[in-house]
Each structure stands twice: as structure tokens, then as C-alpha cells.
Amino acid sequence: MAGEGGRTEALGIGEVAARTGLSVHALRFYEREGLLVGPVGRTAGGRRRYTTLDVEWLHVCIRLRESGMPLADLRRFAELVRQGPGNEAERLSLLNAHQQRVDEQIRALEECRSVIAWKVGVYAEHLARGEATGLWDPTARTRPPRA
Amino acid sequence: MAGEGGRTEALGIGEVAARTGLSVHALRFYEREGLLVGPVGRTAGGRRRYTTLDVEWLHVCIRLRESGMPLADLRRFAELVRQGPGNEAERLSLLNAHQQRVDEQIRALEECRSVIAWKVGVYAEHLARGEATGLWDPTARTRPPRA
DNA sequence: GTAGGAGCTGGAGCGCGGTCTAGATCAAGT
DNA sequence: ACTTGATCTAGACCGCGCTCCAGCTCCTAC
Structure with missing residues (x-):
């Protein structure tokens, strides 16, 4: 019932x-x-x-x-x-603290995203205008002295 | 030099x-x-x-x-x-794939954030108007029959 | 020349968040 | 009654991404 x-x-x-x-x-x-x-x-x-x-x-x-x-x-x-009931304040503060961490995570991820997006853009452009220029050549690493 | x-x-x-x-x-x-x-x-x-x-x-x-x-x-x-040089297409696709995962992560986090924010709001309001109503009472759990 | 700190290698250990296994029991269909 | 499949417990194991340790070497300063 x-x-x-x-x-x-x-x-x-x-x-x-x-x-x-x-x-x-x-x-x-x-x-x-x-x-x-x-x-x-x-x-x-x-x-x-x-x-x-x-x-x-x-x-x-x-x-x-x-x-x-x-x-x-x-x-x-x-x-x-x-x-x-009776401990709602603690529950709230726990959730609040977590929410802040989540906000921070989102912020960090968005920063990463923009870095990645930029790199994606670089490669896309590079490919678009046909292999021409070197982007980053670890082959041509300028090593510190001591040949 | x-x-x-x-x-x-x-x-x-x-x-x-x-x-x-x-x-x-x-x-x-x-x-x-x-x-x-x-x-x-x-x-x-x-x-x-x-x-x-x-x-x-x-x-x-x-x-x-x-x-x-x-x-x-x-x-x-x-x-x-x-x-x-020579494999830029693969680099691009790798980064692209990753970017998509990041976007998805951000989306998921934002969804979580909104759930959390909602719960935070519930508790905050509850506390604001002073302990009155019970929110969720696992004490009063309606267990399936047999009792 | 000697003390103290930074660095080296190889390998063991760890924290987290589950996942999986073995061996037994329960439940439903035929 | 029997088979099949879901569930039970306790406990071992896992993957990831480091972290830490022992024992040694290398430098710099005094």
C-alpha cells in the first residue's frame, strides 16, 4: 500500500x-x-x-x-x-568544494583545448598548402656544443 | 655560432x-x-x-x-x-581525435557541474530557510515488502 | 682533498578504482 | 529432476602513471 x-x-x-x-x-x-x-x-x-x-x-x-x-x-x-538530517551544512560545503574543483578542471581543459586547437590549426594549414615548409624539425636539433 | x-x-x-x-x-x-x-x-x-x-x-x-x-x-x-616531415596527416588526425575527446570531456564535466550546482542550490536553500523540511531521508527508506 | 649535493641506473613499490576468479547457491524453465 | 543462468562471497589481480630506493658517480666549493 x-x-x-x-x-x-x-x-x-x-x-x-x-x-x-x-x-x-x-x-x-x-x-x-x-x-x-x-x-x-x-x-x-x-x-x-x-x-x-x-x-x-x-x-x-x-x-x-x-x-x-x-x-x-x-x-x-x-x-x-x-x-x-542535521548535517546539511557539511554536505553543502563538501559539494561546494567539489564544484570548485570541477570548475577548475573545466578551466584547465579549456586551456588545453585551445593549445591543441592551435596545433591542429598549424598542421591543417601546413597540409592545406602542401607539405612545403618545415614545422618543427627535431632532425635539425641544435645541440649544445661538444660536436 | x-x-x-x-x-x-x-x-x-x-x-x-x-x-x-x-x-x-x-x-x-x-x-x-x-x-x-x-x-x-x-x-x-x-x-x-x-x-x-x-x-x-x-x-x-x-x-x-x-x-x-x-x-x-x-x-x-x-x-x-x-x-x-612526411607524416603530418597522421599527426593531425591524432591531434584531432584527441581534441574531440577533450571536447567530450568538457561537455561531460559541464553536465556534472550543473547537477552538482543544482544539488548545491537545494542544500543552500534548505539551510537558508532553516532546517525545516527533510530533503532526502534514507532513514525513511521504503523497502520492498517483507517486513 | 674532501664534503655535500645533484644526477645516474635499474628495478621495486604504490594509489586508485575497479575487475576478475573460484567455487558455491539460488531461481526459473521444461 | 535437471539444466541454465544469474548471483553470492572472499580475495587475488590489474593498468596506469608515476614515485621512490639503493648504490654509485659526478661536480662544486671550500
């Missing part, structure tokens, strides 16, 4: 793997590492039964991991959520 | 480390791995003497690595450059 409407499906690990893109190995690993927000249910026979809430949480985890959050931080965040 | 003007300083490994931010270990490692565009010079006593060209190349390497190019690809690129 308590909100069965699509919200509380019980999912096997394989199904969850399919829905999240994580391997079943990774799912078990995440659980062992304490990255989940609550104990995963089990059937009588001992198989894991995930809920759609677990899956939602996993999707959050995936984003955080994708953006480079280390497992340790993710574990800490999960702990906070598990502990329930 | 041949272009000594600041261009062809001979630098010790420590100096290069300082200029690039790579450790001396990493520099020796890169050399062993064939990531450099030419053999590094040596003094009579066997010490490495880098040129400013080496340093420039290292700066390129750093950007490529920072943006996630695997050592294997970087090695291939270095090989191509080492081989001299």
Missing part, C-alpha cells in the same frame, strides 16, 4: 547494472566501500534487491565520480546522508 | 623540473618511455643536458597529458615528430 506506484520496484543487481552502466562488480564494490545511502535489501535467498531510490542515488554517485570526486569523499558524503 | 641567443641553453634535469613542474623522476621516465622528440644530450660525465626546445616540447606534452591523452598516444605522436 505504501507508494507502490513505480517508485519502489525491487531490482536485481543485473538490472541496476543495466540502468546505471556500472558493472555488477562495481555495484558490489560500491556497497562494500560504503558509498550507498542505506543497506541494500536482500531476498530470502540472499540476493540484493535495489530500489529505484538506490538507483537515483547511484546516478548522483556516477556524476560525482565522473567529475573526479575521490571515493573517500563520496563515502563521506554518503555517510552524511545516511546519518539523516 | 649557430643561434646561441637564449634559444639553446643547456639545462640540467633539475632546472627542467623546475621549469615544467614535472619531477626529475617523471622526466627520466618520459625519456625512457620515448615521449621526447629526440635524444637528450649528455655531458661528458653522463648528465642530461636539455635544450629549451626540449622544454617547449615538454610543455606540449604536459597539456596533452593534462587533458587525458594516454602515454601510448603521446609516444606515438612523439615518434611521428621524431621521424620528421
